[in-house]
Amino acid sequence: MSGSARPQASEQVSVHFFSPPSGRESREQTEIRKVIENKCKAERAEFIVRRTELVKVAGGENSGRPFNLVRIEHARDLYEQIHRIPVITMSNIGCFIRRDPSSIPVRKKQLISLEGFVRYKSFFRIFRSPTECVTFIDELGSLKAAYYTTDVHDPRMLPLHIFDAEGNWENLEDVAQLREFRSRFGGGATRFDRCRREWANPKALHGRDILRVNGVEIPMGYHWDVTRKNGDERITTAHEVWKLPGSNSYCNIYPDGYIRPGQGNGKNRSKRVWP
Template sequence: MKIFRTVFRRSAVRNDSGRSFHVLDPWEADRFYRDIHRGYDAVFQAGQARISLQPTKPLESSHLIPVSRLVRPKAFFVQFDGFTPPANSFEDFDSWAAAVDCGTHRDCRVLPHHMFSPSTDWQALETEDQRQAFEAAHGGPTHLHDEKSRPWNQTNAWHGNDTLEVARFDLPTGFHWDVVSARNTSRMSSLTSAWRFDGKAYLNISPDGFIRAGQSKGATATKEDEAPRPAPPEPATPSKRERDRARRERQRAQRRR
């Protein structure tokens, strides 16, 4: 079991009137999102954690999404209501884990939707009706384009040794998309960084949101900015019992000399 804790942060824009939010640190959010592609996971949430889709910019409510939207449909999600025992969800999780809901790497549920269509919350891509609506908006697997009209090309030149998993389906090792700029300059944000790619440059983007810079005919994608990494935790202060034990051990060591 892994526990991810939020930080309490205040909005930096005037339109939010100084509101504060419980936000998952960008690097924690990235680790969390990658983890759910490496096994079948249940995500249990207490409270209302949010994740920033623009981690290198000042905090703003319009850039925040709930955790449930990030993990959907790649993991089993439960929101604690304070009354229902968590154990009541275990049977539902077992049923979810026993099914393979995604039958191919070309399924639209494999996409990192917080990067592909950040302004749209696709809440029911497990249904045929919503998958058809998605294809009407963004094309099918061989002609896929995001909400900024950038092609997401599925290439056979796969990179890396990771075999990721979505909804109990194992993806081909190294599977990714080549994302091409629709204009002279395009930008893309992951959960931790902001990228720029010009002209013929492109990005390799994996289902878990990992970005690798692509290069073509001298044009290279570049990382413009990155969220600050959290400071390492301060060492724990020894308790009085621990200090007394250490003092006695020093005294015994001195007597033995």
């Protein structure tokens, strides 16, 4: 349902390692990357290097400053894979994901950190020095996201970068923050996102993908029925932009960020508008 993936029966750990563009990696950053690569080889884990791109942002005090951004296709692949196989996310530099991939120029307020992007769904670690890297002795196969969810009704199972394209919910394991989240967006079978669109439990399950997060299996075809209601017509993911033209327009959004258009024809049918 949500794009290509390796065989879902595989339990091989996959490490996605984010590093500066070729030619811009410092000696220390190179050493960090090589230590982690050797650790992956020793533990028979897959090691995938993802090079960031330097992009100058616009607006505010950061205007004109270059940021290390994860490429759009790499953000898509990472989020899809997190829901299929054991994925560990690591980096040797602070980097960010576009919340609106169509935005030109990129604005700092539209970015989410790599850590925030995978929070609750993948173990994350940034290494700042080779010494810190060498002392990292945990077995890769034992690592899971901190405070991960155990079922689909927990808000931590949501693709939070889509549900709330402005917020950073860093402590949803905390009772007070969870209460704040529910107070703002609702709980139970129906929630309203920051743009006032309705996210409801599905009336029927669609799709045959078996998704898993941190070993927790998600019911086959589980998604949220997202209806525009009085909310914004525009939905952004890390790699697409969709439009819900009318108040009754809807789509299905899956835990891995995949969007399935709602049924029906005519001007009110949901549609992808970028790319």
